[in-house]
Each structure stands twice: as structure tokens, then as C-alpha cells.
Amino acid sequence: MRVTFTVNGERREADDVWEGESLLYVLRERLGLPGSKNACEQGECGSCTVYLDGVPVCSCLVAAGQAQDREVRTVEGLAEGEDRLDPVQEAFVEAGAVQCGFCTPGLLVAAHDLIARTGQPSDAEIREALAGNLCRCTGYEKIMEAVRLAAARRAETRGGSPEVGP
Amino acid sequence: MTQRTSPGHRVRELTTAVSGGIGESPVRPDGTLKVRGEFAYSSDLWHEDMLWGATLRSPHPYARILAVDITEAVRMPGVYAVMTHEDVPGANIYGLEHADQPVLAVDVVRYQGEPVALVAADHPETAQRAAKRIRVEYEVLDPVTDMVAAAKGEGPALHPDGNVVRYLRIRKGEVEATADVMVVGEYEVGMQDQAFLGPESGLAVPAEDGGVDLYVATQWLHVDQRQVAHALGLPLEKVRLTLAGVGGAFGGREDLSMQVHACMLALRTGRPVKMVYNREESFFGHVHRHPAKIYYEHGATRDGDLVYVRAKIYLDGGAYASSTPAVVANAATLGAGPYKVDNVAIDCWGVYTNNPPCGAMRGFGAVQAAFGYESQMDRLAERLGMDPVEFRMRNAIAEGDTMPTGQRIDSPAPVAELLRRVRDLPLPPERRGRVDIRELPGGVSNTTHGEGVVRGVGYGVGIKNICFSEGFDDYSTARLRLQVIGGEPTAMIHTAAAEVGQGLVTVKQQIVRTELGVERVTVHPMDTSVGNGGSTSASRQTYVTGGAVRKACHTVRDRVLRMAAHRLGVPQEGLSLAGGKVVDARGAALADLAEVLGEEVVEATEEYRHRPTYRVDAERGQGDAHVQYGFAAHRAVVDVDVELGLVRVVQLDCAQDVGRAINPQAVLGQIHGGSAQGLGLAVMEEIQVVGGKVRNPSFTDYLIPTILDMPPMTVDVLELADPHAPYGLRGVGEPPTISSTPAIVAAIRAATGRALHRVPVRPEHITGT
Incomplete structure (x- = not known):
């Protein structure tokens, strides 16, 4: 079958898709977007997390056909522009939250969503929001640090914006 | 339109030009690629015309194989090869310390999940379905499952030398010593899994010389190369390995998994073959x-x-x-x-x-x-x-x-x-x-x-x-090249030591910066075109590969300082490299390193060994x-x-x-x-x-x-x-x-x-x- 949807702002089409293929498979193997990861392919690890119509989902659990005419945003689409990183990406690199990095794409999407929703989440909120993303390298300490850092920076930028003024 | 190429499909060199010698924490050279989703892990690789490999595994912990029938699998549309032990080109036996494990089972399977046959097909699902159509007739045997009984020699011998792989005793002082207070305890440790997130995977590409290029996630390229070449019946130089991105290891990638299998399928079909285990298979695919x-x-x-x-x-x-x-x-x-x-x-x-x-x-x-x-x-x-x-x-x-x-x-x-x-x-x-x-x-x-x-x-x-x-010849090799690129002194460091996430790529750069006083350092992809780096295990890479990088730096530095001394007409003694300059014993800059180097390319390859053990x-x-x-x-x-x-x-x-x-x-x-x-x-x-x-x-x-x-x-x-x-x-x-x-x-x-x-x-x- 043919599947058409928007990925990272661009209309994309995949042909000869077998009905059993997941959104993750189509992204990785047919659209040249291997950033979303295939650690468990059963919705347990969160490494394949993408935005589907603005909501984070495990793309391994979404049948490719379900993405028809919808909007997908992957880790490749988090940064605005070639040379820039999203603050959450920047914070992950800086804080040492990336070791092997296989969990990173999914964690980035989940953390990006959390910060967008809550602004400056508490530690308990961070832990709850990221509980569906397994990491085997870091023991999560540096991931906590990175999310706090990204949230604080975002708040700072917002804090400097005109609507907060007198 | 289907677009299939991506930065994430290709293993690349990593360059950063930042400050940060040893004792500092500069950012990882692969960090930006990893957060952008552009770092090429072994399961991300892609090649024009590639096929997908799949493995048929034993459902039984212990059984005799009476017959294997591949007829139905071969006939399936989209299937390009079905292979069994008869198709292993070289020696059908491998192992890290003892070669005791078949590449594909011959007449007996000794654990649930042991590989029995392989399939290459044009879609991973086709390959999996074809594997299921292979008919294997087993005579199921009673498994040996009690480790203490096995140590005592009870039950059938699973290998020719019996069931004790190694017995070791340590004796110090009095064996019969007594004490005022004593406690006796029995303890048990369950079987833990490394559970690295990046599944076993890689891409084997057949080469024109009859050899194969394998891009794979592993902990030790050279020990893989030796075992793969042996199983393929090829000389070492025809089996070339490059480290693809590794999604964690923790010991679980020290043994072979899909390495030989993917190469067999690639050599048989003449097409690149990618193999990626899913999570369930991963549990059976590593120790x-x-x-x-x-x-x-x-x-x-x-x-x-x-x-x-x-x-x-x-x-x-x-x-x-x-x-x-x-x-x-x-x-x-x-x-x-x-x-x-x-x-x-x-x-x-x-x-x-x-x-x-x-x-x-x-x-x-x-x-x-x-x-x-x-x-x-x-x-x-x-x-x-x-x-x-x-x-x-x-x-x-x-x-x-x-x-x-x-x-x-x-x-x-x-x-x-x-x-x-x-x-x-x-x-x-x-x-x-x-x-x-x-x-x-x-x-x-x-x-x-x-x-x-x-x-x-x-x-x-x-x-x-x-x-x-225990006397193992434990060493690593580093090749270092220093030259001026774009007006800037640039070091390229090349080792075969596996980066599995721990940050060895960063540590290598830090050592080069400290020893040579340059900022711009490139990490060459890790592969077998340079000498053995040893295993990424036993907490040893910063020690041993770090030692090799330092040694290669010293050799290069000595040559550069000799060049500088000659050019400046001063004795070499007391000269050193810092901040892109040649400096004297008082730290005064005598010349730009870039000027001293000019068009010269200074390269050295060094091995480092720690002190011997016994x-x-x-x-x-x-x-x-x-x-x-x-x-x-x-x-x-x-x-x-x-x-x-x-x-x-x-x-x-x-x-x-x-x-x-x-x-x-x-x-x-x-x-x-x-x-x-x-x-x-x-x-x-x-x-x-x-x-x-x-x-x-x-x-x-x-x-x-x-x-x-x-x-x-x-x-x-x-x-x-x-x-x-x-x-x-x-x-x-x-x-x-x-x-x-x-x-x-x-x-x-x-x-x-x-x-x-x-x-x-x-x-x-x-x-x-």
C-alpha cells in the first residue's frame, strides 16, 4: 500500500508498504529517518517516541497506515535548522546525559513534550513523565540534570520576553 | 517520493575543535549527531539492494537434530538464500577462549535459541516467515540444568571434555583455621541480562576481492575478525570490520552474534545483508x-x-x-x-x-x-x-x-x-x-x-x-597523524578500540589535546585497518588504549620537536607543545606549530602494553x-x-x-x-x-x-x-x-x-x- 503523511513539516510518501509495517519501520527503513530507535519494538522502552499530531507516541506501536494524512515529528525535526539544536538537545549533550545514545531520541521527544506542557517541571514530574523511557547507561542522574537545565533555560528566555514586564 | 539516504546511514569520522584536555569534561564528539538522530548505529545502516537476514533458532534446550528440510523456505517469493551448517564455508566452530560453539548447529542443539539455519530475503518479515517454514526434526533430550550437579560430573557430558569448563582453587595460610566466631551462609545470584538498548545488528557487504566488509556493533573488532575469518575460511585481510554505532554493550557484545551469519548470507547472495535482532531474539542472541x-x-x-x-x-x-x-x-x-x-x-x-x-x-x-x-x-x-x-x-x-x-x-x-x-x-x-x-x-x-x-x-x-x-597479552594500538589542515594543526587519531557509549572517543581527543597542545582532533572510524585495540571490557580502554594514544602522541611530539629544534637552531631539550605553539622550558612561545609542520604529515603507530600478569x-x-x-x-x-x-x-x-x-x-x-x-x-x-x-x-x-x-x-x-x-x-x-x-x-x-x-x-x- 501507499502511505502519505507529513514528517517534520514535509509531505512524504512511502510505496509498497506491507500492511504489517509500523510507523517506526517506515520512518527508519523507507523514509531515511533512522533517528527514532528500535530497542524493543513492543512499546516498553520509549526509544521510538515521536510526536503524532503533537502527542508523543511509541511509533513501534502505530501501524504505518494509521499515520495516513497525519503529522509526525521525529528527533530529526526537533531542532530548527541545520546548525542549531533545540535547548533540550543542547542540554543533553552538555550535561552528559548521552552515553550510548540509543535511548536519547525517545527521551528527547518525551522531555521536549514535558517542558512544552509544564514549563518548569518538578523532579517528581520529570520522573513520572520519563518513566516510559528506558536508559541502560546513565542511571538517569544526568538525564534529570539535562531536563532541569533545558527547562530552566526555556523559562529564562520566556522570562525575558515582553509580556512579563510591568 | 521515497528518500532513503540519511546521515544516519553511514559511519563517519568525528571532529571537534574545542579546548579540553585530561581532567576536563569537553562535550562528546558524537554528542551532537546522537541528539540529532544522525549517529549511525548498527541497526540504522542501509545499502542499495540490501537483503535482510533472519535466524532460525532451536526451541529446545537440548535435542538431537534428526533432519532439516529447507525446501518450502527456499520456494518462497522474495527469499534469496537459506543456509544450514552444511553451508558454513570455513570451520563451523568458534569461541572467545575455547572454540566450542558451532556457527550453525550440526547434529545437536545445546540451548534454547541456538542458531540452526539462516535466511536472506528482500523484506525482514519475509525472512522471518521463511525461517519458520524450515522443517527441523528434533529428538528432544533431558536438559542438564543443575550447575552443582554438573560440577560433580553428574548427568550426560555436553562437550567432549565433560561439563566442568574450569575449576580453580585458591589456598592461603591454614586451610583448617578455626576462629572464635563463625558464620555460614548459602547465597544465590540470578541470571542478569546486559539489556543494552541497541539490538545486535550489522551490515555485511560482499567485496570484489571475494572478501567481505562488515559494519557491526561489537566490543572487540579484532577478536570478531579472527573468529569470522576462521568460520568463513577466508584470510584475515579479506574480512574487514568497521565499528558501527553501538547502543550499549556491558559485556554482551564480546561474543559473536550475527557477525558470521550476515557475512555468510552476503557472500552467498552477492548482496549486502543487514541483520537486526528484535528484543526477544536479543535475549537469545547474547550471553x-x-x-x-x-x-x-x-x-x-x-x-x-x-x-x-x-x-x-x-x-x-x-x-x-x-x-x-x-x-x-x-x-x-x-x-x-x-x-x-x-x-x-x-x-x-x-x-x-x-x-x-x-x-x-x-x-x-x-x-x-x-x-x-x-x-x-x-x-x-x-x-x-x-x-x-x-x-x-x-x-x-x-x-x-x-x-x-x-x-x-x-x-x-x-x-x-x-x-x-x-x-x-x-x-x-x-x-x-x-x-x-x-x-x-x-x-x-x-x-x-x-x-x-x-x-x-x-x-x-x-x-x-x-x-x-592471568598472563593475557593485553595491548592496544593507536595511530596518530598530525598535519596542518586549513591552516590549523589537526590531529587524527585512529584505533580499533570500541566506543560503546562510555566516552572513549572523548578521552582519546583529550589525551591528544593534552599531549600535543592542539584543539582540532579528529577521531577516525574504528576499524580493523589499524592494529588490535583489545576488548572494551574489564574497565580497560582508558588505561590501555589511552596508554597507546599517549605513547603515539609522544612519538609524534618528539619528531615535531626535533623538526622545530632544527628549524629554530635551538637544542630540542626543554621544548614542548602547548596551545598550538612550540614553547621553551620557561613556557615562552618560540614558533607556531602550524609553521613548524608546514606541509609535513607526521604519523606514528604505537602499541601499549600494561605490565605483565601471570x-x-x-x-x-x-x-x-x-x-x-x-x-x-x-x-x-x-x-x-x-x-x-x-x-x-x-x-x-x-x-x-x-x-x-x-x-x-x-x-x-x-x-x-x-x-x-x-x-x-x-x-x-x-x-x-x-x-x-x-x-x-x-x-x-x-x-x-x-x-x-x-x-x-x-x-x-x-x-x-x-x-x-x-x-x-x-x-x-x-x-x-x-x-x-x-x-x-x-x-x-x-x-x-x-x-x-x-x-x-x-x-x-x-x-x-
């Missing part, structure tokens, strides 16, 4: 941590001095040897722990059974023993009426003491200091009043609001050998088996719901001596991550094997710690230089995995009063139901 049964007897004086340790340690190696011999050596030689004790008798067996094969996992034999001896130390302290930390400190080994093998410890061994430091860290506040249920055992399952929850505190300390032991003798296990010892201590604070048996680790703190923190941020990363894996073994992680069959091969049923399970950590890093090691450094990766498990279990015991002789601790062990 695990040896489960253990351990019997300890400790004796001490009334004053609290250890008098003797006697132990019998059984390690279940499963169907094939893998690295069982070396795991046995660790469990035996480190079996008394980081303690001073004059009389030691340890017997250790590593055996074959029909359980899943076991081999390397972070902590490697030291983990199993530490759960036993640390449990014993707590019990002895209790019996003596002593504080468990005081008792440990009183008996702690120190520099100048001798190990049970007779090896004298000739560098800092601050065991007592680590315990003192971790004990003196602030404790978390007591729970008071209304508590956020997210902070209680059971969390948002809302199983308690604090009733039935008891807090406990426990300690653990451990010892690990760093680098390869096999221990067969009678008493005496000898200088190890290069270096690493130590870490943990304190765990837990809340236990004693009614439901649920545990929440509230805080987990660690003190570790790292000799010299080459990259402090990465050191912390290792300590955090290692401690988390120890937490997993303490309270949740176990491959459940019944009758030789794995019952939980998924992340639904095999649980690893989530961000909710892992508590905040305070880490205290000591830097007491080891005079024998490059920069005084001490291997970091494994020690924190060893002591965190016993500390957590001790804390659960303190909270519950339960004996807890087995890890992982399950709810029913706590409730007694």
Missing part, C-alpha cells in the same frame, strides 16, 4: 551474567578480626564456554573481597549446562562473589555486635597487603576511606506527615500512604581487577594474576513496604577511587550507570529459566530500572594515583556495579530483618509468603 550458587564460611576473633574465609562458588556457564574461564578466575581470586584475611580456601567451578550461555557482563565474576562475601560481613558484624561499617573498615585491605593469591597490592587501596566517606555523606530526611505517593514503594499504584513502610540503611564495598589478567598455579592458586584493582563503596537507603514486599530505593551513594579522573563527567556517568545496574540485580532483574527455557525474553517481563526506580545519587570521587598506570588512572566502569547490589540488599535486611540470601530480592522473600 548473560553467570547465575551462581555460593557457600561461604567466615571466621573472626571476638575482637572483630577476620581469621579465615572458606568458599565454594558455582557458576553456570550454560551451553558454551564463552568467557567462563576468566569469570571463574575473578570469582575465585576476588572471592575474599577487599579484606585482609590470612587463611583462605576458595574452590570455584564454571560449568556447562543446557541453560542459556553465560559470559561477560560488567563486574564479571566479582559481582556474584561480592553479594556473598558482603552478606557474610554484615552477618559477622551482627554476630559480633559491631557496626557493619566499623567491622569492614577494621578488616579492609590496604596498599601493601596481600591478596589470597599472594599478590601484593602495590598502589593505593583506600577501602576503609571509601567506606568512611560514604558513611559520612548526609542521609536523606526522614519521611514526615503526608508524603507524595510517588515517593513511596508502589508509587502511583497507590498501594500505601506510608503504612507498613519501613526504612533501612545498608553498606557494600567491592573489589574488581582492571584490564585482562597465571596462578593449579595447586594453591598463587600468582600475580592481576594488573590493577579497583574499589567502590555504596550506601543504600531504602523504604520497604513490608506487607506487600515492595522496595523503593530512596538514595544510593557511592565513593570510588579512580586514580585520576580523565573526564570527570564521564566518570560520574559510569558510576551512576554501574550503580543502576547493581540496583537492577538487587531488586528486579532476572532471566527466569525453567528446565533450560527462558520464561521472560522481553522488556515487558524482564525489568530494568526506570527513572522512577533509580534514586538520586551523591558520588564522591577519589583520585589517588596508581604509579603504574597512564596518568595514574584506575579503571572506572565495573566497581560501581559490584558494591551497589549488596548495599541495597543490606538496606532491605535492615528494614525487614529478613535473611535474604538470593538476588534479585522478590516480594515474597520480604513478606515470607
